[in-house]
Amino acid sequence: MSLHQFFLDDQVLADEGAAVFPLRLAPDDARHARVLRLAPGEHVAVVDAARDYFECEVVSFDDAMPLVRIARRLDAPDDGPRVILLQGLAKGDKMETVIRHATEVGVEAFVPLRCARSVMKVDAKKAAAKRSRWQAVAKSAAMQAGRRAVPEVSEPLGLPEACELLANATAVLVCWEEAPQTATMRAALSDALAHAGCAVAADARVAVVVGPEGGLAPEEVERLLSCNPRARLVSLGPSILRTETAGVVAPALVLYELGGMGNAGGALGASEALGAGGL
CATH class of the missing domain: 3.40.1280.10 (SPOUT methyltransferase, trefoil knot domain)
Structure with a gap:
């Protein structure tokens, strides 16, 4: 099953020092995440501000932002036309x-x-x-x-x-x-x-x-x-x-x-x- 995907405008995940950290989603995306009712243990795809691609596990979700940990970093695809x-x-x-x-x-x-x-x-x-x-x-x-x-x-x-x-x-x-x-x-x-x-x-x-x-x-x-x-x-x-x-x-x-x-x-x-x- 494909993962729900989010884009980050000003957050580079490689710079995050903590194992668990909040995803700084845009307001519309944060509302969308709440509608999805993401539960602990679910995985999401994240493209950060550096255009790096990650799979993240949701640790918890409050009324503001989901707290996640990086499950794995995915390789960028080859350039195409x-x-x-x-x-x-x-x-x-x-x-x-x-x-x-x-x-x-x-x-x-x-x-x-x-x-x-x-x-x-x-x-x-x-x-x-x-x-x-x-x-x-x-x-x-x-x-x-x-x-x-x-x-x-x-x-x-x-x-x-x-x-x-x-x-x-x-x-x-x-x-x-x-x-x-x-x-x-x-x-x-x-x-x-x-x-x-x-x-x-x-x-x-x-x-x-x-x-x-x-x-x-x-x-x-x-x-x-x-x-x-x-x-x-x-x-x-x-x-x-x-x-x-x-x-x-x-x-x-x-x-x-x-x-x-x-x-x-x-x-x-x-x-x-x-x-x-x-x-």
Whole structure:
């Protein structure tokens, strides 16, 4: 049976001097732990602030924090391919749906993308609150899926800022409903990796772009394809997928082709995942 998993923001377990010590959980996680009614003797998985992975035994649980002892320290997984998703802003709870399920699939970071046809508009006042909510969704999904780190969700970016971010990616895959059917994910990814001279798929740093409900405008597609010499157009098949479906299917296909499905390596921010500079 899989263990309940928690992330620590500011606690490094290797620095704990006592055999039994409290887990300094974030308030939301502490409430979640109480709901779980963790009992003495139960084990939980913990990813600490140093991104080290531990299995801990619950010794006792009061109204504040669980007291635990380290049962064992687990080895970090090998690095694998990193995929970030640039998702066109979508209305309602569609962004949360994409972030939740794409986190489970293995996406390393998310960039909400302001597009010409986005129904949802996020002004500067709402951007921070939206990002905080989306980050909480990513954390919840990472805990449920047993990810070794929480993917970072950036604030919404416009196309110019997104293109700067994409300049250093190993490959940029632009999903578009008007792409020719021959532009399959496998063919586009293979061609981009060959152009990048990436001999090992596990070393790939791939960005996937999915448009909003109305799709990407032709001029946006043109600009995205011109921002990186390894940018390729991709068709997701003859059916026109909803944006919240495409936002999960597309990165899942990339990870499958790269052999990275099930990789639970440490998540990075979008800039780190693509080997780029700061946002």
